[in-house]
Amino acid sequence: MPEATEAVTAPLAGTLPASGGDETAWIRAAQHGDADAFERLVRAYDQSVIRIAMNLLRSPEEARDVYQEAFLKVYRSLHQFRFDCSFHTWLYRIVTNLCLDHLRRRKVRREESTVVETAEGTIDRIAEARELAPGADPERQTWNRQIGGRIERALSELTPRERTVFELRHYEGLRLRAIGEILGTSEEAAKNCLFRATQKMRTRLEAFV
């Protein structure tokens, strides 16, 4: 029976590194094959990764694929990471590129959206399934369903790039400069993208404002 080690028992859940120095140390250790350091990196960022993927794709299955693909890519390529940019910029670049691929494939396949039009308005089926939890306030459910459905519908009508910029700025709170870096474009281009996305979203959600 193996003895318990600090690595097994150390609290890892969802905490960002205490300092940039910690993160650098974890990256260097992971580059030398330290599995615990890699797990610390994963746990520092994976809640953001799953949230970005879920927000962009609105599909738990696809979000799982993106999570898996992104961290495996990081695992395989970490030895090539040269600290030219921050680790989170690099990771989010991988994640957003994977999400953009999924969104583009979805457009090509004309995949069935989770959003459906009904007589009660536009409904996001996934959000609806979640809101049908027992004990939830029915009026609140109806309101959330309607508004959630309309937001999803409006987001799905943006281009994949506009949607990504909008999600990262509004829902993730990233600065446009960082978003530009993640998407491999200029801050100015990200700014224009956000402006276009905001205009479109405002027009489509006018009834709720």
Add this chain to the structure above:
Amino acid sequence: MNCSDVTREIPLYSYGELEAESEEAVESHLAQCEACRGELAKQRAFMDVLDARPVMGDGSLLAACRAELRQAISHGGAAGSGGWMETLRRFTQVHIPMRIPVGAMALIALGWWGARYTPERFGGVAAGVGGPMFSSVQSVEPDASGKVQISVNQVRRHVVTGSLGDPQIQELLLEAMREESNPGVRAESIVVLQNTADSVQVRQALIDAATHDPNAGVRLKAVEGLKPYANDPSVRSTLTGVLLKDDNAGVRMQAVEMLGAHRDDSIIGALQDAVQKDHDSYIRGRCRDLLEAMKASVGTY
């Protein structure tokens, strides 16, 4: 800055993304212009609306992702650093005459492990056994010798592959349709099974799901799955029940459309009831249209 310039800058201003100089110019214009302040208020209201978007994802999804990642890494994600790809690479570097006996031994070992770990109930079906997916420690007991005994509950994931015509696969899918904790699995099973709804057992399972599943999304999928059999009397009876009793307008609407695609006198009573009682104006209107198209009375007398 004039009003048109400020209106264009307001979205970036509200995200705090303007340069200091532009920000000051916007603020000084806002201080004097009521119309632009109104525009800013609208932008802020819009941002509040966006925040009403339901949050997606939960702890179980994250836990599943983490477990899968850990498993993937331990089973080969470590290409280039000691994983199975590396093992394979080393194997290909073995001197050629050694590869044949080593390969033969590997095949024998694979057969032995395959026979040992393929669950009997999936006799003809390919089944893979993954590593532990979820585990929880139930107790920890150190002993005097310095060792420790840990009791761990582990749930393993089996990957089962087979054709849709395979009775065992169908049985598993039918079980999945009753998977209480996961509406996503129930909905996916329905999508897969609906192609085999000519099986009485499958059709009955779809009927049960359409009428009793607690999740509206799953009920909708089940109703859609019954589409090719909308002429079948038991299916029509189910659809009229859904139209009159389901509490979700989306599901009721699907039922109306399917009933309306094959019009016969048996649905008139249900349509008339819906015209009188349905809470949803679209559904009432759709039923009224169908009744008129069938030259039936819209009301009951």
